[in-house]
Amino acid sequence: MQKNVPVVIFATALALAIGLMNLLAVHPAEARVCDALPNVEWWVNSPAKIKKLVQTRYKGDWDAYIVGWRRYHDSMQRSLENGEARLIKSRGITLRGPTLVVHVLNIKKRIEVLDCLSGGNQAAAENLEAFATAAGGEPAENSPVRPSQLADAGKCDPLPKADWWNNSPAAIKRSVAKRYGGDWDKYIERWRRHYDSMKQSFENNQPRFVKSRGVTLRGKILEKHVAKIKKRIEVFECMQRNVEASSAAARLSPAASRSSVAAVSGAQMDLEVEAHCEDARAGFKLTNVGEKWPRMGEINIYRTDTRALIVKRRLRMRDSQQMTFKIPRDKLKGIGEVGIFVKPSWYEREFKYDATANCGE
Numbered sequence: 001m002q003k004n005v006p007v008v009i010f011a012t013a014l015a016l017a018i019g020l021m022n023l024l025a026v027h028p029a030e031a032r033v034c035d036a037l038p039n040v041e042w043w044v045n046s047p048a049k050i051k052k053l054v055q056t057r058y059k060g061d062w063d064a065y066i067v068g069w070r071r072y073h074d075s076m077q078r079s080l081e082n083g084e085a086r087l088i089k090s091r092g093i094t095l096r097g098p099t100l101v102v103h104v105l106n107i108k109k110r111i112e113v114l115d116c117l118s119g120g121n122q123a124a125a126e127n128l129e130a131f132a133t134a135a136g137g138e139p140a141e142n143s144p145v146r147p148s149q150l151a152d153a154g155k156c157d158p159l160p161k162a163d164w165w166n167n168s169p170a171a172i173k174r175s176v177a178k179r180y181g182g183d184w185d186k187y188i189e190r191w192r193r194h195y196d197s198m199k200q201s202f203e204n205n206q207p208r209f210v211k212s213r214g215v216t217l218r219g220k221i222l223e224k225h226v227a228k229i230k231k232r233i234e235v236f237e238c239m240q241r242n243v244e245a246s247s248a249a250a251r252l253s254p255a256a257s258r259s260s261v262a263a264v265s266g267a268q269m270d271l272e273v274e275a276h277c278e279d280a281r282a283g284f285k286l287t288n289v290g291e292k293w294p295r296m297g298e299i300n301i302y303r304t305d306t307r308a309l310i311v312k313r314r315l316r317m318r319d320s321q322q323m324t325f326k327i328p329r330d331k332l333k334g335i336g337e338v339g340i341f342v343k344p345s346w347y348e349r350e351f352k353y354d355a356t357a358n359c360g361e
Contacts, residue, residue: 161228163213287320
């Protein structure tokens with residue numbers, strides 16, 4: 001009788017194990033904790049609403065719902081790989097380059113979470129392993145615009161220097177914003193034409209005269225200068241990607257991190273005005289990139305719906321001075337969009353908002 005005890009114990013343990021496995025197989029969803037859905041403002045981002053949608057519109061068929069998102073991902077991925085732009089009609093937003101990278105990654109993450117919400121299975125997990133090549137192309141990291149570019153913001157090489165060049169990245173960004181309306185393509189194209197011209201002179205053994213410094217470049221010196229221009233263009237392209245990636249993250253993330261920058265120019269006044277949202281609270285940061293103001297000026301912040309004045313400050317900004325203005329908490333209630341207007345006292349500016357912010361959820 002005692003010889004059979006180990007057999008009985010083993011059989012009991014095996015029965016318990018099989019019972020536990022069956023229990024987990026019947027209730028797999030109870031053991032799953034799904035990640036949060038990526039927050040894209042024009043998507044349905046509530047798991048409860050999505051489950052209701054699948055029940056009512058797809059009669060509980062999660063595969064039919066998810067396959068639509070897979071096709072959408074494949075389409076967006078192909079556009080990214082082909083260097084195409086995509087229009088989100090419902091929002092009037094055009095996605096290209098880094099902004100499209102963000103969107104493709106959000107779609108992929110959404111599908112992973114939807115699979116989790118549906119209960120998922122091993123086959124679905126295997127499909128996700130091959131997800132990067134679902135569009136029939138190379139994985140996203142080998143496409144013309146890589147997701148890693150978003151993480152590499154700020155890691156551009158130093159600018160090669162010449163005495164007559166602007167060598168400050170911050171000053172170059174201000175110049176692009178002020179003189180080119182933020183259009184990096186136009187700015188870089190100017191440098192490409194300069195590169196082609198200098199390169200042609202070197203190949204034809206023609207010297208080039210730099211009027212602003214009274215310097216003549218020829219031979220090896222000109223060759224090195226041409227190489228510097230080429231490297232400078234590469235750094236500009238890196239800076240452009242970083243600026244666009246930062247802008248993309250601001251547009252596609254929650255209101256707590258949205259921001260935009262505008263340039264304001266006039267008689268003896270050059271400003272950068274940044275509108276931003278922090279914890280659903282609007283604010284504006286002013287940077288004087290010109291000379292000290294000749295006289296006092298006004299900083300006026302309004303509700304854009306009623307043009308009611310919320311904040312008014314009189315001041316005189318020094319050169320390179322920065323100032324931040326936030327809406328007082330006791331005046332936040334019921335406010336949607338707010339706008340700022342900088343009013344100098346030494347000349348007349350036509351009224352228009354220099355920047356606006358809407359920090360509502």
